[in-house]
Amino acid sequence: MASERFEAIVEDFEFLEDWEDRYRYVIEQGKAMDPLPEALRVPATKVDGCASQVWLHPVIENGTFHFEGDSDAMIVRGLIALLHALYDGLPLAEVGRVDAPAELARLGLNDHLSAQRSNGLRAMIERIRLVAAQAN
Template sequence: MSLPSSAEEALDAFAQCPGWEQRARLLMQWGERLTPLRPEERDEANRVHGCESQVWLVGEVQEGHWHFRAASDARLLRGLLAVLLARVDGLSCSQLGEVDLTDWFNRLGLSRQLSPSRSNGLNAVLQRMRQLAAEN
Protein backbone atom coordinates (compact mmCIF):
# COMPACT_ATOMS: atom_id res chain seq x y z
CA MET A 1 0.00 0.00 0.00
CA SER A 2 1.45 3.36 -0.96
CA LEU A 3 1.68 6.06 1.67
CA PRO A 4 -0.21 9.37 1.63
CA SER A 5 2.02 12.27 0.50
CA SER A 6 1.89 13.72 4.02
CA ALA A 7 3.31 10.44 5.36
CA GLU A 8 6.13 10.51 2.78
CA GLU A 9 6.87 14.09 3.88
CA ALA A 10 7.05 12.94 7.52
CA LEU A 11 9.41 10.06 6.67
CA ASP A 12 11.70 12.41 4.71
CA ALA A 13 11.72 15.03 7.47
CA PHE A 14 12.44 12.59 10.31
CA ALA A 15 15.09 10.74 8.26
CA GLN A 16 17.10 14.01 8.23
CA CYS A 17 17.32 14.00 12.05
CA PRO A 18 20.53 12.43 13.34
CA GLY A 19 19.33 11.99 16.91
CA TRP A 20 16.46 12.08 19.36
CA GLU A 21 16.91 15.75 20.29
CA GLN A 22 16.39 16.83 16.68
CA ARG A 23 13.45 14.43 16.29
CA ALA A 24 11.83 15.80 19.45
CA ARG A 25 12.20 19.36 18.17
CA LEU A 26 10.74 18.34 14.80
CA LEU A 27 7.90 16.54 16.56
CA MET A 28 7.02 19.76 18.44
CA GLN A 29 7.05 21.68 15.14
CA TRP A 30 4.74 19.13 13.52
CA GLY A 31 2.41 19.45 16.51
CA GLU A 32 2.07 23.17 15.82
CA ARG A 33 0.83 22.33 12.32
CA LEU A 34 -2.31 20.62 13.60
CA THR A 35 -5.49 22.32 12.45
CA PRO A 36 -7.03 23.67 15.66
CA LEU A 37 -10.34 22.26 16.79
CA ARG A 38 -13.16 24.69 17.49
CA PRO A 39 -13.98 25.04 21.21
CA GLU A 40 -17.29 23.18 20.74
CA GLU A 41 -15.39 20.24 19.16
CA ARG A 42 -13.42 19.75 22.39
CA ASP A 43 -16.34 17.99 23.98
CA GLU A 44 -16.89 14.62 25.62
CA ALA A 45 -18.26 13.06 22.40
CA ASN A 46 -14.95 13.75 20.60
CA ARG A 47 -12.68 12.83 23.51
CA VAL A 48 -10.54 9.73 23.01
CA HIS A 49 -10.62 7.48 26.04
CA GLY A 50 -7.54 5.45 26.84
CA CYS A 51 -5.11 8.38 26.73
CA GLU A 52 -3.46 9.74 29.87
CA SER A 53 -3.50 13.23 28.36
CA GLN A 54 -6.67 14.74 27.00
CA VAL A 55 -7.07 14.05 23.28
CA TRP A 56 -9.96 15.01 21.02
CA LEU A 57 -10.50 13.55 17.56
CA VAL A 58 -12.83 14.70 14.80
CA GLY A 59 -13.13 12.80 11.53
CA GLU A 60 -15.00 13.33 8.32
CA VAL A 61 -15.27 11.25 5.22
CA GLN A 62 -15.17 12.82 1.77
CA GLU A 63 -15.79 10.62 -1.25
CA GLY A 64 -14.76 7.52 0.72
CA HIS A 65 -11.55 9.01 2.11
CA TRP A 66 -11.06 9.92 5.76
CA HIS A 67 -9.66 13.19 7.06
CA PHE A 68 -9.06 13.64 10.76
CA ARG A 69 -8.27 16.54 13.01
CA ALA A 70 -7.01 16.09 16.55
CA ALA A 71 -5.98 18.16 19.55
CA SER A 72 -4.25 17.56 22.86
CA ASP A 73 -3.12 19.65 25.79
CA ALA A 74 0.27 17.88 25.77
CA ARG A 75 2.91 19.30 23.38
CA LEU A 76 4.76 16.08 22.63
CA LEU A 77 1.50 14.24 22.11
CA ARG A 78 0.36 16.90 19.61
CA GLY A 79 3.46 16.09 17.59
CA LEU A 80 2.79 12.36 17.76
CA LEU A 81 -0.81 13.01 16.72
CA ALA A 82 0.39 15.13 13.79
CA VAL A 83 2.58 12.33 12.41
CA LEU A 84 -0.21 9.81 13.00
CA LEU A 85 -2.64 12.04 11.08
CA ALA A 86 -0.06 12.37 8.30
CA ARG A 87 -0.03 8.57 8.05
CA VAL A 88 -3.82 8.13 7.86
CA ASP A 89 -4.89 11.22 5.92
CA GLY A 90 -7.07 10.36 2.96
CA LEU A 91 -7.24 6.63 3.63
CA SER A 92 -10.36 4.56 3.02
CA CYS A 93 -12.06 2.63 5.79
CA SER A 94 -10.36 -0.63 4.79
CA GLN A 95 -6.94 1.05 4.53
CA LEU A 96 -7.37 2.46 8.05
CA GLY A 97 -7.72 -1.12 9.24
CA GLU A 98 -4.33 -1.99 7.75
CA VAL A 99 -2.31 0.77 9.46
CA ASP A 100 0.43 -0.68 11.65
CA LEU A 101 1.18 1.91 14.31
CA THR A 102 4.31 0.19 15.62
CA ASP A 103 5.77 -0.06 12.11
CA TRP A 104 4.96 3.59 11.39
CA PHE A 105 6.69 4.93 14.50
CA ASN A 106 9.65 2.55 13.89
CA ARG A 107 10.04 3.97 10.38
CA LEU A 108 10.03 7.51 11.79
CA GLY A 109 12.64 6.54 14.37
CA LEU A 110 10.28 7.46 17.20
CA SER A 111 9.24 4.09 18.64
CA ARG A 112 11.98 3.89 21.28
CA GLN A 113 10.76 7.16 22.75
CA LEU A 114 7.17 5.97 23.05
CA SER A 115 6.40 5.07 26.63
CA PRO A 116 3.86 2.25 27.09
CA SER A 117 1.21 4.77 28.14
CA ARG A 118 1.84 6.97 25.07
CA SER A 119 1.82 3.92 22.84
CA ASN A 120 -1.49 2.80 24.39
CA GLY A 121 -2.90 6.30 23.93
CA LEU A 122 -1.95 6.42 20.25
CA ASN A 123 -3.44 2.97 19.77
CA ALA A 124 -6.65 4.29 21.37
CA VAL A 125 -6.65 7.17 18.85
CA LEU A 126 -6.23 4.74 15.93
CA GLN A 127 -8.99 2.51 17.33
CA ARG A 128 -11.28 5.56 17.58
CA MET A 129 -10.50 6.41 13.94
CA ARG A 130 -11.43 2.88 12.90
CA GLN A 131 -14.59 3.06 14.99
CA LEU A 132 -15.64 6.34 13.33
CA ALA A 133 -14.96 4.82 9.91
CA ALA A 134 -16.98 1.70 10.74
CA GLU A 135 -19.95 3.80 11.86
CA ASN A 136 -20.19 5.53 8.47
Protein backbone atom coordinates (compact mmCIF):
# COMPACT_ATOMS: atom_id res chain seq x y z
CA MET A 1 0.00 0.00 0.00
CA ALA A 2 1.18 3.49 -0.80
CA SER A 3 1.87 6.21 1.74
CA GLU A 4 -0.98 8.20 3.27
CA ARG A 5 0.08 11.22 1.22
CA PHE A 6 -0.20 9.27 -2.01
CA GLU A 7 -3.51 7.71 -0.94
CA ALA A 8 -4.84 11.24 -0.37
CA ILE A 9 -3.84 12.13 -3.94
CA VAL A 10 -5.64 9.03 -5.25
CA GLU A 11 -8.78 10.06 -3.34
CA ASP A 12 -8.55 13.61 -4.70
CA PHE A 13 -8.22 12.24 -8.24
CA GLU A 14 -11.41 10.21 -7.80
CA PHE A 15 -13.34 13.45 -7.27
CA LEU A 16 -11.85 15.10 -10.35
CA GLU A 17 -13.58 13.61 -13.37
CA ASP A 18 -12.22 15.96 -16.03
CA TRP A 19 -8.63 15.41 -17.15
CA GLU A 20 -8.04 19.12 -17.45
CA ASP A 21 -8.83 19.41 -13.72
CA ARG A 22 -6.55 16.46 -12.98
CA TYR A 23 -3.68 18.07 -14.89
CA ARG A 24 -4.26 21.30 -12.97
CA TYR A 25 -4.17 19.30 -9.74
CA VAL A 26 -0.85 17.66 -10.67
CA ILE A 27 0.60 21.07 -11.59
CA GLU A 28 -0.59 22.51 -8.26
CA GLN A 29 1.15 19.67 -6.44
CA GLY A 30 4.37 20.67 -8.20
CA LYS A 31 3.91 24.36 -7.41
CA ALA A 32 3.53 23.48 -3.72
CA MET A 33 7.02 21.94 -3.61
CA ASP A 34 10.03 23.98 -2.56
CA PRO A 35 12.28 24.74 -5.52
CA LEU A 36 15.52 22.80 -5.77
CA PRO A 37 18.44 25.09 -4.91
CA GLU A 38 20.47 26.16 -7.95
CA ALA A 39 23.57 24.56 -6.40
CA LEU A 40 21.87 21.14 -6.73
CA ARG A 41 20.97 21.61 -10.40
CA VAL A 42 24.13 19.92 -11.60
CA PRO A 43 24.89 17.10 -14.05
CA ALA A 44 25.07 14.56 -11.20
CA THR A 45 21.43 15.22 -10.23
CA LYS A 46 20.09 15.62 -13.78
CA VAL A 47 17.89 12.77 -14.99
CA ASP A 48 18.63 11.59 -18.53
CA GLY A 49 15.75 10.37 -20.66
CA CYS A 50 13.41 13.25 -19.89
CA ALA A 51 12.23 15.66 -22.57
CA SER A 52 12.43 18.55 -20.12
CA GLN A 53 15.12 19.41 -17.60
CA VAL A 54 14.73 17.24 -14.48
CA TRP A 55 16.86 17.08 -11.36
CA LEU A 56 16.49 14.65 -8.46
CA HIS A 57 18.59 15.02 -5.34
CA PRO A 58 18.29 11.97 -3.08
CA VAL A 59 19.21 12.10 0.59
CA ILE A 60 19.46 9.03 2.81
CA GLU A 61 19.16 9.79 6.52
CA ASN A 62 19.16 7.09 9.19
CA GLY A 63 18.04 4.43 6.71
CA THR A 64 15.22 6.60 5.35
CA PHE A 65 14.95 7.69 1.74
CA HIS A 66 14.25 11.35 0.99
CA PHE A 67 14.61 13.33 -2.19
CA GLU A 68 14.14 16.78 -3.58
CA GLY A 69 13.41 17.40 -7.21
CA ASP A 70 12.62 20.03 -9.76
CA SER A 71 11.91 20.55 -13.43
CA ASP A 72 11.60 23.41 -15.86
CA ALA A 73 8.22 22.03 -17.00
CA MET A 74 5.21 22.54 -14.75
CA ILE A 75 3.55 19.18 -15.44
CA VAL A 76 6.84 17.34 -14.86
CA ARG A 77 7.36 19.23 -11.62
CA GLY A 78 3.91 17.91 -10.66
CA LEU A 79 4.94 14.37 -11.56
CA ILE A 80 7.97 14.79 -9.30
CA ALA A 81 5.58 15.82 -6.52
CA LEU A 82 3.59 12.61 -7.08
CA LEU A 83 6.79 10.55 -6.86
CA HIS A 84 7.74 12.48 -3.75
CA ALA A 85 4.42 11.49 -2.15
CA LEU A 86 5.07 7.89 -3.17
CA TYR A 87 8.70 7.51 -2.07
CA ASP A 88 9.83 10.24 0.31
CA GLY A 89 10.17 9.07 3.91
CA LEU A 90 10.21 5.36 3.15
CA PRO A 91 12.71 3.06 4.80
CA LEU A 92 15.49 2.51 2.29
CA ALA A 93 14.72 -1.22 2.01
CA GLU A 94 11.12 -0.49 0.95
CA VAL A 95 11.92 1.84 -1.95
CA GLY A 96 12.65 -1.05 -4.32
CA ARG A 97 9.39 -2.77 -3.36
CA VAL A 98 7.18 0.12 -4.48
CA ASP A 99 5.44 -0.72 -7.75
CA ALA A 100 5.38 2.87 -8.94
CA PRO A 101 3.88 2.13 -12.38
CA ALA A 102 0.97 0.28 -10.73
CA GLU A 103 0.46 3.01 -8.13
CA LEU A 104 0.54 5.75 -10.76
CA ALA A 105 -1.82 3.69 -12.95
CA ARG A 106 -4.39 4.11 -10.18
CA LEU A 107 -4.41 7.77 -11.20
CA GLY A 108 -4.96 6.89 -14.86
CA LEU A 109 -1.78 8.66 -15.87
CA ASN A 110 -0.71 5.91 -18.28
CA ASP A 111 -3.45 6.86 -20.71
CA HIS A 112 -3.00 10.62 -20.44
CA LEU A 113 0.73 11.30 -20.63
CA SER A 114 2.58 11.70 -23.89
CA ALA A 115 5.15 9.05 -24.79
CA GLN A 116 7.95 11.49 -23.93
CA ARG A 117 6.45 12.28 -20.51
CA SER A 118 5.93 8.56 -19.83
CA ASN A 119 9.55 7.84 -20.73
CA GLY A 120 10.70 10.67 -18.48
CA LEU A 121 8.57 9.37 -15.60
CA ARG A 122 10.11 5.90 -16.04
CA ALA A 123 13.58 7.46 -16.03
CA MET A 124 12.82 9.26 -12.75
CA ILE A 125 11.52 6.04 -11.16
CA GLU A 126 14.61 4.16 -12.35
CA ARG A 127 16.90 6.83 -10.86
CA ILE A 128 15.09 6.65 -7.50
CA ARG A 129 15.29 2.85 -7.42
CA LEU A 130 18.95 2.83 -8.47
CA VAL A 131 20.00 5.34 -5.82
CA ALA A 132 18.13 3.42 -3.13
CA ALA A 133 19.60 0.08 -4.25
CA GLN A 134 23.14 1.49 -4.25
CA ALA A 135 22.68 2.97 -0.78
CA ASN A 136 21.12 -0.17 0.67
